[in-house]
Amino acid sequence: MRAALPAAAGLGVALQIALIATGLARPLLLAVSVVAVLVAVGAVWVLARRAVHAAGRERVAWTVVAVGTLLWMVGTALSLRTAIVRDIRPPPQPEALIGGTGAMLAMLCPIVGPSTSLPWRERLRMATEGGMAAAALFVPVWAFLLAPAYRHVGGVFTTVIAVAVCVQIITTAMSLVLLSRHQAHGPTAFTMLAAAFGVFGVTTVVYGAFVLTGRSNQMASVSALMTVGTFLLLAMGRYPMPADVPPWGGAATGRRAVLPYLPVLAAFPVAATQWFTGGFDGMLFATMSALFALILLRQFLVLGEVEKARAELQYQATHDHLTGLANRKLLYERAARWGRDRTPVALLLLDLDGFKQINDRFGHAVGDEVLVEVAGVLRAVIPERHTAARLGGDEFAVVLDPAPEVAEVAELGERIVAGIKACGRVGVSVGLAHEPTGRATLGMMLSNADAALYKAKAAGKGRVVLAPVALT
Structure with a gap:
């Protein structure tokens, strides 16, 4: 024809x-x-x-x-x-x-x-x-x-x-x-x-x-x-x-x-x-x-x-295609301005508990649903002026800039843990890094938050552990 x-x-x-x-x-x-x-x-x-x-x-x-x-x-x-x-x-x-x-x-x-x-x-x-x-x-x-x-x-x-x-x-x-x-x-x-x-x-x-x-x-x-x-x-x-x-x-x-x-x-x-x-x-x-x-x-x-x-x-280059959260690139771009006005910053590093079992038992489609669900919890809990990002896999990060006092940041982390647990499918462990002078780099903050996250996993998961940034 x-x-x-x-x-x-x-x-x-x-x-x-x-x-x-x-x-x-x-x-x-x-x-x-x-x-x-x-x-x-x-x-x-x-x-x-x-x-x-x-x-x-x-x-x-x-x-x-x-x-x-x-x-x-x-x-x-x-x-x-x-x-x-x-x-x-x-x-x-x-x-x-x-x-x-x-x-x-x-x-x-x-x-x-x-x-x-x-x-x-x-x-x-x-x-x-x-x-x-x-x-x-x-x-x-x-x-x-x-x-x-x-x-x-x-x-x-x-x-x-x-x-x-x-x-x-x-x-x-x-x-x-x-x-x-x-x-x-x-x-x-x-x-x-x-x-x-x-x-x-x-x-x-x-x-x-x-x-x-x-x-x-x-x-x-x-x-x-x-x-x-x-x-x-x-x-x-x-x-x-x-x-x-x-x-x-x-x-x-x-x-x-x-x-x-x-x-x-x-x-x-x-x-x-x-x-x-x-x-x-x-x-x-x-x-x-x-x-x-x-x-x-x-x-x-x-x-x-x-x-x-x-x-x-530009949006596609700076946001995760599955969850719509910021990606690692955007996180580093926003961290580049740290230290200019000496405002405190805080970083919450999140790793889901039991996510691998969800993927193995129900498949990646259900795993993707869980990741989108977690992103929804972060949007509901984190104020809009701060940044929630997916770093890859089941790892997320929340940057608070400017950050409130350590106690308020820890309380926010607890609300994230409770919100994700309430969804009923996975839990989450959180490592918290806080720098009151704003002079830390994102790499330093991630390293300290990762150490705190390791302690949270070792202590039984489903909790927030603080590891203040030590500047040299």
């Missing part, structure tokens, strides 16, 4: 170019339109079957896209009938309204399908990317299609076509943004839907160009592109509907990340050309101004994301 999709798309585009460039016989145009309708019938059947066999929000999503595809198919079939009987009427034709309604309905699928939502910053970032792509797509469409049409045709006729084209520009921009998102488990149903949206958007713009230039009045002129879009809808039924994460979630990484920016790269040369040829009017000025504003907003959001990522990396 992965190889068939690009092959079908390439064949459809090549056939469309051949039909337009060579002006082949009208029966061939109509034959390709019939193929588009038949593929749409298959797509409706496949999507409807997925809706019947689904449940919950997934059923709603499949139903929405199936009904939307059905309406679009009806509109395409009516367009084919109009082409056969040569019924030329001014827009908006009923078939265009029906098909457009179906496409707009199918666009609701990514909204009703996922069971989770994105943070507001992510939604704003994607909306900014979509607006940026839409503004950039509008620049060449206005310069080469709509502006000349308003000059030479004008009236309600041009406005109706312009509205339809602008709606499909938004659809195409949405498709680029959706296709740029990373999917951890590969393509999903929304990937195919987004690709179909993009094809239908391009189809509408091409059709609008033909209508405004008087070269075609029938939807059959873009029949090959319609076939590609309907084939994508047919393929959609073969992929899973994401239910656990938003289909537009995930970082825009790799080569696909540039998709929303491709129209931006094309917009600037077009605007420059119009400037030097005298075609840079008020609409282009407003669109380019909006494009610049959206680009600046996007960069601002990127800087915020970079700062957030940096803070997250």
Whole structure:
């Protein structure tokens, strides 16, 4: 299927170019339109079957896209009938309204399908990317299609076509943004839907160009592109509907990340050309101004994301991944300022009693639960201004800076022992080191606290033993 999709798309585009460039016989145009309708019938059947066999929000999503595809198919079939009987009427034709309604309905699928939502910053970032792509797509469409049409045709006729084209520009921009998102488990149903949206958007713009230039009045002129879009809808039924994460979630990484920016790269040369040829009017000025504003907003959001990522990396580098407590690195960083203001410091070195037996009997998963439980006790007992850390294994440390009197530190150690014992799975022995001048290094404090901890273990465990730091 992965190889068939690009092959079908390439064949459809090549056939469309051949039909337009060579002006082949009208029966061939109509034959390709019939193929588009038949593929749409298959797509409706496949999507409807997925809706019947689904449940919950997934059923709603499949139903929405199936009904939307059905309406679009009806509109395409009516367009084919109009082409056969040569019924030329001014827009908006009923078939265009029906098909457009179906496409707009199918666009609701990514909204009703996922069971989770994105943070507001992510939604704003994607909306900014979509607006940026839409503004950039509008620049060449206005310069080469709509502006000349308003000059030479004008009236309600041009406005109706312009509205339809602008709606499909938004659809195409949405498709680029959706296709740029990373999917951890590969393509999903929304990937195919987004690709179909993009094809239908391009189809509408091409059709609008033909209508405004008087070269075609029938939807059959873009029949090959319609076939590609309907084939994508047919393929959609073969992929899973994401239910656990938003289909537009995930970082825009790799080569696909540039998709929303491709129209931006094309917009600037077009605007420059119009400037030097005298075609840079008020609409282009407003669109380019909006494009610049959206680009600046996007960069601002990127800087915020970079700062957030940096803070997250910093947190991961200085905290234990299991318990969320500080790690040895952060403990040494905070100990580096000891002695500057001569404030007293204290260190409690903790080693769990009976933890090895827990691991041997129940496994490491239960052992991890015990470590997280101990971390919760430390957070509840230790004031926030002090530091609780996991040094590794079942060894923890608590640094009090500035430290209270020795008696208060010992009382805090007793509360830690009682709190961990109350959990009912392990006990703890504590070695306490106290330095009233703050001139000790962390290494000295750890050495003295470790000696005290050894005495606590030898004395029967589950107790606090004090070993004052002796400075040399």
